Amino acid sequence: MARINLNHIRHAYGAKPKSENDYALKEVHHEWNDGGAYALLGPSGCGKTTLLNIISGLINPSEGQILFDGKDVTNLSTQERNIAQVFQFPVIYDTMTVYDNLAFPLRNRHVPEAEVDRRVKETIEMIGLGGWAKKTARGLTADQKQKISLGRGLVRNDVSAILFDEPLTVIDPEMKWVLRSQIKRLHKQFGFTMVYVTHDQTEALTFADKVVVMYDGQIVQIGTPAELFERPRHTFVGYFIGSPGMNVLPVKLDGNTATVGGEHVALNFQPTVKPGAKTELGIRPEFVSLGREGMPVAITKVEDIGRHKIVRARFADQPISIIVDEDGEIPAEPRVRFDPKAINIYADSWRVGEEA
Amino acid sequence: MEKTWNNKAWFMVLPVLVLVAFSAVIPLMTVVNYSVQDTFGNNQFFWAGTDWYVEVLSSDRFWDALTRNLIFSAIILAIEIPLGIIIALNMPKKGLGVPVCLVLMALPLLIPWNVVGTIWQVFGRVDIGLLGRTLEAMGINYNYVQNPVAAWVTLIVMDVWHWTSLVVLLCYAGLVSIPDAYYQAAKIDGASRWSVFRYIQLPKMKRVLLIAFLLRFMDSFMIYTEPFVVTGGGPGNSTTFLSIDLVKTAIGQFDLGPAAALSIIYFLIILLLSWIFYTVMTTSDAQG
Numbered sequence: 140m141a142r143i144n145l146n147h148i149r150h151a152y153g154a155k156p157k158s159e160n161d162y163a164l165k166e167v168h169h170e171w172n173d174g175g176a177y178a179l180l181g182p183s184g185c186g187k188t189t190l191l192n193i194i195s196g197l198i199n200p201s202e203g204q205i206l207f208d209g210k211d212v213t214n215l216s217t218q219e220r221n222i223a224q225v226f227q228f229p230v231i232y233d234t235m236t237v238y239d240n241l242a243f244p245l246r247n248r249h250v251p252e253a254e255v256d257r258r259v260k261e262t263i264e265m266i267g268l269g270g271w272a273k274k275t276a277r278g279l280t281a282d283q284k285q286k287i288s289l290g291r292g293l294v295r296n297d298v299s300a301i302l303f304d305e306p307l308t309v310i311d312p313e314m315k316w317v318l319r320s321q322i323k324r325l326h327k328q329f330g331f332t333m334v335y336v337t338h339d340q341t342e343a344l345t346f347a348d349k350v351v352v353m354y355d356g357q358i359v360q361i362g363t364p365a366e367l368f369e370r371p372r373h374t375f376v377g378y379f380i381g382s383p384g385m386n387v388l389p390v391k392l393d394g395n396t397a398t399v400g401g402e403h404v405a406l407n408f409q410p411t412v413k414p415g416a417k418t419e420l421g422i423r424p425e426f427v428s429l430g431r432e433g434m435p436v437a438i439t440k441v442e443d444i445g446r447h448k449i450v451r452a453r454f455a456d457q458p459i460s461i462i463v464d465e466d467g468e469i470p471a472e473p474r475v476r477f478d479p480k481a482i483n484i485y486a487d488s489w490r491v492g493e494e495a
Numbered sequence: 496m497e498k499t500w501n502n503k504a505w506f507m508v509l510p511v512l513v514l515v516a517f518s519a520v521i522p523l524m525t526v527v528n529y530s531v532q533d534t535f536g537n538n539q540f541f542w543a544g545t546d547w548y549v550e551v552l553s554s555d556r557f558w559d560a561l562t563r564n565l566i567f568s569a570i571i572l573a574i575e576i577p578l579g580i581i582i583a584l585n586m587p588k589k590g591l592g593v594p595v596c597l598v599l600m601a602l603p604l605l606i607p608w609n610v611v612g613t614i615w616q617v618f619g620r621v622d623i624g625l626l627g628r629t630l631e632a633m634g635i636n637y638n639y640v641q642n643p644v645a646a647w648v649t650l651i652v653m654d655v656w657h658w659t660s661l662v663v664l665l666c667y668a669g670l671v672s673i674p675d676a677y678y679q680a681a682k683i684d685g686a687s688r689w690s691v692f693r694y695i696q697l698p699k700m701k702r703v704l705l706i707a708f709l710l711r712f713m714d715s716f717m718i719y720t721e722p723f724v725v726t727g728g729g730p731g732n733s734t735t736f737l738s739i740d741l742v743k744t745a746i747g748q749f750d751l752g753p754a755a756a757l758s759i760i761y762f763l764i765i766l767l768l769s770w771i772f773y774t775v776m777t778t779s780d781a782q783g
Contacts, residue, residue, distance in 0.1 A: 218683065235694065243686070291684060
């Protein structure tokens with residue numbers, strides 16, 4: 140297991156990048172802890188797979204260095220970096236048995252056969268395929284195949300990191316939970332450094348200690364699921380995480396008052412914003428309370444999703460979502476209040492801190 | 496799923512049945528008809544039973560030609576299949592090279608068979624052919640008109656030139672269908688070049704290779720046009736394959752009965768061998 144340092148990494152697929160926009164991955168400079176579970180979360184084309192392939196060594200970054208435990212591995216091959224990777228579609232050697240599939244990476248590394256046997260048997264139990272050892276891999280289901288892909292990484296117990304590239308894409312919904320919690324358990328039990336690429340926020344938030352949110356080739360925030368929920372650093376994180384996403388309303392700022400249309404919202408801090416910046420107020424639907432007091436809203440739609448209701452409304456002519464308890468009433472003349480502690484102010488899409 | 500029985504469905508397959516009847520079954524039956532009768536002209540036929548079959552099967556001429564066929568097919572399969580795989584493995588996977596290579600590969604396949612024969616017949620001639628003259632100038636005794644070994648080498652090289660492309664194209668189609676992730680995973684697993692071939696590429700090519708093998712076997716076993724054009728079955732009988740022998744019997748000597756019997760035997764041999772190859776290869780596939 141290793142600590143991963145990404146040292147001013149940038150990557151462009153074209154040979155000669157001219158402007159910032161030519162980079163599929165804009166500058167990344169971070170340290171990831173040994174034994175951590177990280178999820179790279181973002182929409183398709185945001186650069187998360189590029190970053191993953193840079194870590195695994197399948198892509199050489201255009202600029203910057205990558206360090207494992209302080210050792211520069213930028214120019215080392217995937218094999219020399221000693222990482223394991225699970226791909227989107229299960230990769231198995233389908234003429235081999237399950238046992239031989241798992242033994243394959245060890246035999247390639249000339250591990251003595253007795254040791255191979257011990258480790259393969261151990262791994263087969265770990266991934267829950269005990270009893271399938273002698274079966275040909277071809278006839279297995281997608282989730283079993285994906286377990287074999289994972290197993291081929293686990294069997295090499297000295298791997299620096301295990302990387303996952305949207306590993307649950309082809310797995311049936313009910314098996315996704317099972318597989319995900321199995322991966323999570325393996326992480327807890329053995330402390331592998333794991334990096335998990337996904338565009339599914341539930342997957343990312345349940346799997347990772349730290350979620351790395353990517354947008355348009357850059358990392359916009361790295362944080363625990365709670366941090367991403369309460370203090371999104373960028374309006375994109377607000378939109379992308381949460382269901383429904385954060386309400387973002389264009390506002391005018393004046394001291395500690397934010398004005399949306401004709402409504403004034405009192406802030407519990409005084410943001411300092413560069414003049415001319417586009418200012419917005421972000422509040423999650425969970426922290427908007429609907430009642431008889433506060434600022435008027437016009438309700439357009441109520442979606443009852445069982446556990447709670449999502450009220451879609453217009454507030455000062457802006458769309459807004461409000462989460463109301465399942466048995467919460469919706470008054471005839473509805474008004475809303477924002478929880479002042481949950482308000483975030485954004486200037487040019489980036490969060491303005493309370494301390495600023 | 497519940498099956499619905501409806502005898503009207505037979506009308507749906509009727510057009511195909513009629514076509515097959517006219518194109519295959521009826522001609523085949525006329526051959527069968529000839530093979531069990533004898534004629535002395537005047538459209539008078541006499542029942543001959545299995546006489547012609549016995550005559551064909553007990554003649555050295557038949558067994559010699561069959562042996563030549565088997566040797567020829569074995570040699571060209573042993574060359575074309577591995578060579579095709581090697582070329583396919585080395586073809587570019589992307590870029591401008593792909594269309595260029597594909598067109599170059601497809602070229603020999605587009606040439607009519609008798610033209611291929613003529614090309615090599617001229618190419619190999621010792622008096623005017625580029626190949627023949629060059630070899631002669633190098634001091635190699637090459638003359639496909641007189642030397643049986645030279646004749647065989649010419650036919651084999653010609654067939655390899657003509658048909659390896661087919662194996663290449665089929666293998667290439669199998670290779671490009673392998674997702675990149677397989678190669679990446681193999682890299683991560685530390686697989687050697689040979690392991691990548693053995694455990695990723697070969698399994699993925701298996702099905703197309705089966706097709707390539709069967710096509711090349713059947714085609715080479717039925718080879719007629721090229722040797723007819725190049726050597727005419729000679730020198731002596733050294734390149735007289737079953738097909739050439741058959742035509743000599745039927746048209747040259749006008750022995751319709753023995754020729755028909757030979758046709759049936761020939762047909763059954765190809766059918767039998769193809770079935771054996773297919774069964775062996777598909778069962779090993781299921782077990783593997």
